Amino acid sequence: MKKWMITIALLMLAGILLFVFISPLKSHKAVSQQDLRDPDFLDGKDILLYVSTSADQDAFGGGKSYALFISQDGTLSSFKMKGLELGSAKVHGDSVMLEDKNTIFTIENGLYSYKRTYQHTGDSAGFLQNTDGFYTLYNSGYDKKGDGYRSELYRQMNGEWKKDVIPCYIRASGFHDGAIYALVPTDDEKGYQLLQIQADQKKLTYQTITEWQYREGASIESQLAADDQAVYVMVRGQKASNLYQMVKFNKKNGKVELYDIAEYKNDEQTIYSSMPFSFKKSFFSYHGSLYFIDGFGKVYKIDAKTGKSRIAFALSPEKMKADFKEITQKGSSLYFFTYTYNQPAYIEQYSLKTGKKVKEKEIGKVKEIVTPKSHLKLYDFEVMKDF
Known part of the structure; x- marks a missing residue:
């Protein structure tokens, strides 16, 4: 009887060990160009991340990038490419664009690649x-x-x-x-x-x-936002080093106006910490308003006509401590991606209308790709479908 019980215990232990070692492989799959040629590849994919080494890594032949596709059930598929600093990954409907230093890839009912001039x-x-x-x-x-x-x-x-x-x-x-x-x-x-x-x-x-x-010492702190009337950009240092202003360029008459948006304590550390963690996506236009997210995670809502601003809400203070942070806007939602080395990644969804957090999702396997020794930086984040 004891031998039989020991046998059962050993079988159960073997099953547990098999689950522990095999299940991570199921939740992270490295995919090839052949996999991306499958017309159904994008089915069930919710999130797209683009990580890459910087241009200096390519100088030594070590440049690389990954498109990370995250499915509804949290599983992750990684597609490895060559590197491209500040590269992009874009989603439109059921199609996707990826890029590296030599190639542009598009995925729509299969994979198409275009070889182009080297870019760094x-x-x-x-x-x-x-x-x-x-x-x-x-x-x-x-x-x-x-x-x-x-x-x-x-x-x-x-x-x-x-x-x-x-x-x-x-x-x-x-x-x-x-x-x-x-x-x-x-x-x-x-x-x-x-x-x-x-x-x-x-x-x-x-x-x-x-x-x-601009005044000497002034700096551009965002990409451009635009609507039917004007083009906008966030700057710091035009009036004072601790003051962020919105510059508004009128499309019709060329008039340039500046509006004070956010002022911070005038010390070096505070000024540094206030800088947006996302140059690409910290500033955008939506339904007659501009939104600006600073380095503390405060979300400012700005009236496009008057330039008046207020703090609409703030991103999770705990998540703001993460090693990697990126945001993206889709419709009336703001999505906030965070990841700290060797820990699960998270995506939080916030309503631009109410400022409340709507949903949070954990992604466990980003840590298998983005490690302290990988030299990878997060350059883009897209929501493919509502999750």
């Missing part, structure tokens, strides 16, 4: 309704022929990728209604020109809307 630094990406395709913009560096700085724009038109060159450095960019807006330095580098780049037509055209002279 991304800027922004999005979707053009009129051409029914993605675009992606790069700060490409100085031309080898000595013709000056160039930024390269790739657009999907009639299903094919088209390359255009914008002959300037882009400090910040944004997109609205078929146009890409870009802040580029003036010739004397004492100000910025605001360009409107009409990207949804076959021939790329751009024009200068206005110029803005």
